[in-house]
Amino acid sequence: MSKLPSSIFNEVIGPVMTGPSSSHTAAPSRIGNLVRQLAGGKLSRVRVTFEASGSFSTTYRGQKSDQGLAAGLMGMVPQDPRLSNALELIKKAGVDLVFEIKEFEAEHPNVMLLDIMDEYGVSVLVKALSTGGGRIELNGINGCPVYMAGDYHELVILLSERVSLSLEQLCSRIELFLTRATVEVHGSTVSDNGEKNDEWRGVIVIHLRQELSSAQLEYVTGLCGNAGTREVAPVMPVLASATCKVPFTRAEKLLEWCAEHDNAPLWEAAAKYEAARGNVDEVEVLHMMEEIAQTMETAIATGLTGRFAMKGFLKPTAGELQHAVDQGKFIPTGMLDMATVMAVAVMELNSAMGCVVAAPTAGSCGVLPAAVFSALDELGVPQDSRIEFAAKALLSAGLIGVFISEQSTFATEVCGCQAECGSAASMAAAALVNMAGGSAQAACDAAALAMQNSLGLTCDPVAEQVEVPCIGRNVGAVSNAVSSANLAMHGFKGNLPLDDVICAMWEVGNALPETLRCTGKGGLCITPSGVRIKEEVDRIRFAS
Structure with missing residues (x-):
């Protein structure tokens, strides 16, 4: 999905937030919030890895990235006053949150990897990015390329085994159902990690302008068999729209x-x-x-x-x-x-x-x-x-x-x-x-x-x-x-x-x-x- 023109409220004036850093405190809280929603149950463990030569590796304590992530992982928004106590609160909630610094390939100074496990032992690996001013991207799930910016209601299908249909066919079938149910669908992405062996993973992300009803989500889950179905709510104040046409983007x-x-x-x-x-x-x-x-x-x-x-x-x-x-x-x-x-x-x-x-x-x-x-x-x-x-x-x-x-x-x-x-x-x-x-x-x-x-x-x-x-x-x-x-x-x-x-x-x-x-x-x-x-x-x- 191509990047939309910048929003004044999403990218420029905002977020309303707890200090001290929009890219290192508010953005991690938004990332944590999205990642939390990818778990199938209550979080039990989260391992966060910062790239050794990146910005987070030297600043994540001083600029409260650790507290921001902990807050988001518990569902807090960036302006939540509890953010300053989030590390203590997440520990009391029984979540094992660990930070480590390692070398890995990163295209931006603000890349992080989050390996989460829920109460059922199901793990999801997420690659995320803070792009400045509180903006975020999730650009990898279980080794599969994706693009999520927190500005849609996202329907995410996590597959760990091949299904009878291709990913594209399964995605089309889901989109057809949603369209007939008058759900506003604004595009989708499908990808896999390219593996040919038992480590194969696939991900479908469908961008929506509204939350699904419980009945609609149940039907989609039925279509997907053993796949994990997640509905991820937006964290940005202004929703994206595939049909938006702005009058200008240059002075x-x-x-x-x-x-x-x-x-x-x-x-x-x-x-x-x-x-x-x-x-x-x-x-x-x-x-x-x-x-x-x-x-x-x-x-x-x-x-x-x-x-x-x-x-x-x-x-x-x-x-x-x-x-x-x-x-x-x-x-x-x-x-x-x-x-x-x-x-x-x-x-x-x-x-x-x-x-x-x-x-x-x-x-x-x-x-x-x-x-x-x-x-x-x-x-x-x-x-x-x-x-x-x-x-x-x-x-x-x-x-x-x-x-x-x-x-x-x-x-x-x-x-x-x-x-x-x-x-x-x-x-x-x-x-x-x-x-x-x-x-x-x-x-x-x-x-x-x-x-x-x-x-x-x-x-x-x-x-x-x-x-x-x-x-x-x-x-x-x-x-x-x-x-x-x-x-x-x-x-x-x-x-x-x-x-x-x-x-x-x-x-x-x-x-x-x-x-x-x-x-x-x-x-x-x-x-x-x-x-x-x-x-x-x-x-x-x-x-x-």
Whole structure:
């Protein structure tokens, strides 16, 4: 099945999640949730293997991948507050969860293997991938190539012996039954592991837009004989659709579309895009984004209290920073005074495993809410209009993120921090232009300039914690966004087209050595002070 165009809610603004990392905490929880559903009964054992040279092997403890996986394996969603205790909870549930690091062939830094066994002794081996910003793929089951992204109701048939029909014939028979039962079928895949001996395995995956009734599932099970039949519920907020046709996936085409539609503002184009992508109406799109805006506002307020313990080596400071602003002790920078405080507040909450919105990642989750909500205050938006105003700004940012997702990545393990804080700055710049009444062209110009300013940014979090330099980089990204928005709206012509800059980011990111792409092997991580901090963090972690 070919990859669908990016969804603003699936790939860009979201997930709503427990910190600290979208690719290393939220994505593993989603992977765990899907894998859990492939078991025929209660899980009894799960063996997780990370590739030795990949990103997970050095960061899975510090960025809470182990806790995310444990949470998902127990059916928790990424924002579940119990995630921080998931390792203890899964142990109490009687599941033997083991992590190991080995060398195996992996096409991406964020690949993992999960060998699960249920209470009946039935094992399933899954190959899974975190692709950045909370997105996931399951691309192997029992050695058979598959593609599942968590955005369909999936009917999965696991075969361990050959049947009288071919896999294709069996799949066609199941699809015919489902179609006659008015179930919306959106394609399927069939594959086997190529073995000719007793180790042969086959898998059928049928993509559905709805859950099956118990009677329908029972009938399908009867068709499949001794095969294992599993129904896997989606974990993404927007369902996929094989029939979706979006109006554009590049900034160049967006600008042509806006010109043809009475110079439509960026947020309006974004709403139409997401409505087409998710097969929903534009009112529902705006409502979904309003809920996200409310979550962001709550995260700012919670972060400002400082009433939590961060999970790394820093302590909350946003409250002190706000006090300094209130006392007039900051060097005055206008809206950037409170934007600085808000960015720190959200990132500190993220480090404490509080509830934040990845935008586009958790490592950059302070940029967009800080830019948008500080601008709301500066622009004097009335209280009863704030959330709608913020939602439209976030939609504008989300569409810029779609263009980045389609032509590059949000995965810092692939392209460094320019893919996280650089992308967030680009998105925030466009949001600010939209809030100030600027055109779609100006928004794209601002986004391009902000990304230009971020090229080459490395990912080197000290002690694998999303604190240093992540919090400071979020603050810098907000400043970049504000400056870029002002330049783009008022005559500065020093930027290249957004699509060109996105492609340059991809090229630059791939040229970065792997030591500077979230592996803990370079940059700030290997300075004498960085090494000392990691040793202290590890000492405390293993002592507990």
